[in-house]
Amino acid sequence: MTLERLNELKEKLNQYNYEYYVLDNPTVTDQEYDALMDELIKIEQAHPEWLTSDSPTQRVGGQVLEGFTKIRHQVGMMSLGDIFNQEEVEAFNDRVTSTIYNVDYVCEPKLDGLSVSLVYQDGILQYGATRGDGTVGEDITHNVKTIRSIPLRINHPGHLEVRGEIIMPKKSFEKLNKERKEAGLPLFANCRNAAAGSVRQLDSAIAAKRGLDAYLYHVPVPEELGVETHYQALEKMKELGFKVNPLIKRCQSIKDVWAYIEDMTKKRPDLPYDIDGVVIKVNDLASQKRLGFTAKVPRWAIAYKFPAEEVITHLDDIILTIGRTGQITPNAVLDPVRVAGSTVQRATLHNEDNIKRKDIRIGDYVVIRKAGDVIPEVVRSLPERRTGNERIFKMAHVCPMCGQPLVRRANEAAYYCVNENCDSKNIEKIIHFASRDAMNIDGLGDKIVEQFYNNGFVRHIQDLYHLADHEMEIMNLEGFGKKSMDHLIASAEASKANSLEKLLFGLGIKGIGAKMADTLAKNFGTLDNLLSASYIQLTSIKDVGDTIAQSLGEWQRSEKNMQLVADLKALGVNMSYLHNTETITSPFTDKTIVVTGTLVSMSRKEIKAYLTEHGANVTGSVSKKTDLVIVGADPGSKYDKAVSLGITIMNEDEFREVAGL
Template sequence: MDKQSANKLARELHELINTYNYEYNVLDKPSVPDSEYDRLMQELLKLEEAFPELKTSDSPTQRVGGTVLAAFQKVVHKTPMLSLGNAFNEADLRDFDRRVKQSVGDDVQYVVELKIDGLAVSLRYENGLFVQGATRGDGTTGEDITENLKTIRSIPLRLKKELSFEVRGEAFMPKKSFEKLNELRLQLEEEPFANPRNAAAGSIRQLDPKIAAKRNLDIFVYSIADLGGTGVEKHSEALDLLEEVGFKTNQERRKCETIEEVLTIIEDLQEKRANLSYDIDGIVIKVDSLAQQEELGFTAKSPRWAIAYKFPAEEVMTKLVDIELSVGRTGVITPTALLEPVRVAGTTVQRASLHNEDLIREKDIKIGDTVVVKKAGDIIPEVVNVLIDLRTGEEQTFSMPTHCPACESELVRIEGEVALRCINPQCPAQIKEGLIHFVSRNAMNIDGLGERVVAQLFQEGLIKDVADLYRLTRDQLLELERMGEKSTDNLLNAIVQSKENSLERLLFGLGIRHVGAKAAKTLAQEFETIEILQQATKDELIAINEIGDKMADAVVTYFDNPDVQYLVNELKSLGVNTTYKGPKLIRVEDSDSYLAGKTVVLTGKLEQLSRNEAKEGIEALGGKVTGSVSKSTDLVVAGESAGSKLKKAQELNIEIWDEARLFDELNK
């Protein structure tokens, strides 16, 4: 066969195999027997073997799993993958409906969808070709799992239209696949997975795609990340478009005109839960109009136009056999209930948080009690109440200790706080927890340094503070359990890469009291280097928006500590970056833009800019972007289909620009 004939045959085989794959894995309506599908696949494999140049990235043969990866590369999401706010009852949903209508008026329609219990992923296509897949990660940065996602047969490698966009979906393991996988693991004397979600996440993050290929994962795609250029005006239309071009969407979605309809549908879907072939952990409610979504906008963590209704937690009985104490990185002593193992919401639970001494007294919890346990939001186990009628008289009253269980220092209760706290800065438990926090995803994000490895390094005396992480050698790591040459090299590379992190990650990682990830970024933007921040006074700190008295005191106290000053110098000498690398904070006095010092609200659909691009552009010129119109608003930028925010701006006689004028100002 000549090259031209081979190329023609390959295209025909691609089309046939993709059609049969779509019918089987997306429509669940196969038109040919498996034997015919397998025959065509073998024919294509032989053809590609004879003509290697025909083995393209969108070939159906690429679903079997390619080369083993050394590590997952980082992927920055162009549009952040935010989490959803939660509703736990009817009142929460009615509050959501009220907030939506207060912002955009009463003419609102909702789309109700199942909340699949899997792993959120992002899929990027260029001219219809699947080019990259990534995990959610921290919402801003995920991991490149393209090769593993290619093994999911319901993900099209080439779309039916040459679209360039990013879509979001939930990869999951069907219940039957989960059962088969655990049967196999038990036969091999391996630990079974606790639930399908853990199995899916473990499969997606395999460095060997061939393992992922054997796990029979599936996906439902639920949104388009950036709708620019698609022409759709509603979320429901976006879902229809996704179906049209070859994606698998969940068919249980419904459109609703009122919150009463939403509540009725939730009740219906909740009854269906047990009979579904996959796990769900709730229902998602979204505003259908994309213009209204734009107008509602986002909080720092979640969209205002969507909410997740979480199913009522399953409650079970078990025995509380003991209470264990742990010491957190800030010295807080937390009691944890040790339970007789019990299945709750799909997993085996042996521990549950008791939060503090006051809660133990309030619920009259004793060691030996029969207790009711549930998972808050189907995630975190907690003790709901004690079954006092089942007491035998052998139960023991629990009292909090007077001294730290880790270092024997006397515990204190700071005025205004419920928790008991160890204030010994040399407490080994606090140091270990601080190290775990330092390497965590939202801090320095060092892959391979999980709790187990950090605990082992600390126990072996190889690390005493965070600076020691940057002194670790290959020989030291190779001596640890389960650390081979490849994992050691990957970890050392991750430690070196973390030196380049921007200042806000370091500030959050250092664990300064009251300073969360958002405040760390604010401080990094404002002061730009850790040296300048170290010299900041309380007055300078509280002059910054979002920094209050408590936080300012905590920052000043922290950097006044000679041990901290020594640690910072050590980190600098080891090559750790202490400078802010993100977008510069432009002060009003340094900007000659009309937008400098202005409070701006964006509303309606923007055509030339994404909402994030507009916000970053305004802030780069010294402006401030807020989500709602008030008397303190200086300017409203109104895009297409602007609604109640534009109307309110007109009523308050606030200056109004169109997108073209904003675009010109940003590009002067």
Template sequence: MSQQRILELRKILDRLAYEYYVLDKPSVSDQEYDRYYQELLKLEDEFPQYRDPNSITQRVGGVVLDAFEKVSHKRRMLSLDNAFNLEDLMAFDERVRQSVKNPEYVVELKMDGLAISLHYHNGRFVQAVTRGDGLVGEDVTNNVRTIASIPMHIDMEGDVEVRGEVIMPKKSFEALNEQRRNQGEEEFANPRNAAAGSIRQLDSRIAASRKLDAYLYYFEGAQQHAMHTHEEALEALEAMRIKVNPLRKVCKNMQEVWQFIQEMSERRNDLPYEIDGMVLKVNDLHAWDLLGTTAKAPRYAIAYKFPAEEVVTKLLDIVLSVGRTGRITPNAVLEPVRVAGTTVSAATLHNEDMIKEKDVRINDDVIIRKAGDIIPEVVRSLPERRNGTQGIYKFPQICPFCGSKLVRFADEAAHYCMNQDCPARIVRGMIHFASRDAMNIDTLGDKKIEFFHKQGFLNTIEDIYELSLHKEEILALEGFQEKSFQKMILAIEASKERPLEDLLFGLGIREVGKKAARVLAKTYGNIDDLMAAEEAELTAIKDIGVVTAQSIRAYFAEPKNKELIAHLKGFGLRMDTDKEVIKESIFTGKTVVLTGTLQYLKRNEAKALLERLGANVSGSVSKKTDLVIYGEASGSKLSKAKELGVATMDEEAFMKEVNANEKS
């Protein structure tokens, strides 16, 4: 009887959750829902043998993992080719019509989130996997269980795979960033990053607290279930109580497609979630097989990307920031304005020459946008709106933080503060050390480091590893609690296991970026051997030039830096690296250059992949270059390669080689 009632309650609560989170049409009051929920909770406590990880009571999370398991997709999760204007869409339509007579298109919103694959077995949710590189993703099942709009049970037998997007609604995003501001943590740049970061939390309780949502848009193997069109497949998902975006339209021609795109573009800012474009899919599923795919994208679908949103606001001031190397960056202080989903109040102006070139003045009305929908930038000023209160900005000659004279080198546009003890440089150095690409102390963001510096807790990199000594003082401050403090300390402890290349990058040695740090770590294996290396020895290493070698020698010759390394050793930081396993391939031992826009992989992913296959990835083309791999909109590098007779390979051929290597 108890088991029967538990199953009955779960069905009732699943239906009510669907009404509330998917249909937005609850049929019962909150009080009635709570009565059912509490009854189920009580019965599951009394009869633990009937507990189920898919029960609605488990949505709060509670599973903590050490790492995510890798999972191979049964069928590759492809990315989409992009269109940026009507002409691109017409060209796509023309290509489709060469194989398909009078095609219809389903036009859907392009959700700005994290691609996900959901798996059900005999109606029961069993697994969720991220897109990853399209071939292999990560098992994030425990976190996806916390998303209220994703059903744990569907009305279909057998194995069912559904793909879609995990998103963070605007309301959840704003609440999360407000919380992070209050805790002195770095804010997320946009809802997409926030969703991706949330779904990859090892503690499912954190994912649950972020109030994520999901929309599904692809029914894998729909034709095997007697469906003939993509719209029928979407309707079938809806019948299974799977959340599908109702803002879609079946269009008979490009005129209808473009009209719907314009309509959605106008409604974009009023939607409760972010979209960055629209997706067109041929409606006829049989045509999908006919059109096929490339190595990176389907030929039956394309993504239309909205133009970067530009808005007008007032430039209130220009303030300087100092980087870890002493580089001075002027930043525009803006009248807060919403751009591409977030409120923007600042934008970089890069350097003195940029300010002069754009004729940007304090009190100007300016047009701003987000480059790549992420980084705010000033596009141009509006001189026609000036009222006489504006004046030409004079770039300071003195560091506003330490009073030292600023220096501008003859071959650079930037100014520098040369004082190594400048407090701003010290803070930026600690921020860089703790950053994701360096020691990855994710609970120690920019604002928290700045705050701790003002409190006197952080004045050097070494101080990071002694923060635990300030526990009582930190917990006495407003907004700090035992749980968050312990989480921060655990992250600091975990950073001690980062390999040598991350430590070298984190130290902020001038001229040593991620690539040089990796090369140095691979060459020497441990920091002691690197510190003992002479300049001539360093310059003999491929990709380490004279300037970099001199900078490395100067850094390790400085007594203060030697003392820092000794202290970090004493704290137990790792001073060596993992031995890299190189897989033999046609790229092994070759110098390869990447150019153009890659559709299937991000540039850093392609670079890492090539390095694992034994290639040396360079940033410029020369006679020593063996191969240039190119994507869309390739420019001078591809042209130079052809002039020099360097071998070239398009991205599709590159991916075929990679896939062939993976199978071997």
């Protein structure tokens, strides 16, 4: 039993794993493989000092964690924008080719699993992490090591991060649900849920038995592989031993892309794993950089989603729910039916106008689907199946929760409860603030918030940071012990350190979703700066229009909201944007610039956004402090004033030349 023999066994077993789980081409029998594994286990037991993290014996599981630790991604894990038809595919191509010429694409099956980031240092797997909220994920290394298609060691010096999808193959899913049924356990709804549930097991022995697999498809820092195209990165990943989907294909034109989508649509039912669409990526990495990103998604990639599956069921009733803004939403109560892999009993009907337009009645048979394969919605009614017992829906005129009159705002289809003391509305606000995409207070689910609210522990958002004041009372509730209470308090405390965009989204200001919150936080840096911004400052930012500016103004006029901000500050909640806010140095850096006149190649908003990103201070009026005025056609009085003050004037073509656009 020598160290030389141990290394020989490790090398052989890693190679056999690769051949079996990645290439699907085993070269030894199970008996031969097991004999070598037994020999390696015995050597490591006799010499525990020789055991390393890349040993094949570390794949069998057995490590049990008390909880998941958080990992901040070195590069944010962004989601993709969705498109749903050929016209939108072609529109994506038009957006790309308006900036980039001679484009080729790489098309990939969109696997329906759980995104994972794998980080290697000097060839050894350091950790695996979930996507989480895109900035911070969970450390799942103990479970990643049980997935035999993921190499524990690669031949690559220095640092390397690769990303992909952990999936549960259909055969593994069927086997798992059969075992759970025999054991009297609840069944998993679909392969994606089963994969996610397996990866988030604290006991790695459970994950090891679930038959998980993984395909890798992205290198966030391609310089680490020294490649110039995405396709080259995939080839390099294959050389290093990663499992890359063989159905990935280069496409020379958007016509080829659509042909690939049609081919995947036909192949989808017979694939050994679930896919829900096709990912389309610009192949050239320099072009990807030039196209860049929005606040949440890359401009160089898009996800085509397969048309939603439609099924028929019976609509038993229509009930009303209330959201954090007070909006009242009618929802269909349905006979349970399976749609796109899960059982559906509720579906949104959006608003009264939608119900009338589609002529949906209580007692109808209806067609339902999942919008984007996620949110159930009623597509249409089936009048030909009516018996005469169906009832026409009548919208309530008072809040179903507090009984106060509902208001339908001008130019909106929705009704609102405007009672600031409506319990249901307040509960929803607290739930939203604590939610994953907002402040992410782990352990504070919808039912718990409602329970805490009804018991008087959390009546306002601020109360989430005073849970310790009710520790003994909460621990007397069913399901709450010392451990869960400590975790909840620690999670609330940790949320204080979140970056501004999380807080801004959590405040629930109408119209400010996660993307807009990120845009505003990035541009203003602090909540104080945002709340003191003028209408002109707000609307000069790309994607920030009149509606957002008015919504912010209306929100600030509430004393209750301003008191909330003051209280959160006093509690130590961070009010600043914590990510990299460095601007790109350019000829416009630190210049005060005015843009005026009618522009052709770029909108005024786009030029202002470019200037802000490149370090300029864009203002709305010309003064002695103005350094530059960029003019289009019919510039008017601002041009005249710039001439009189001797300020540098640049036309649109000159601006583009200096900017390199």
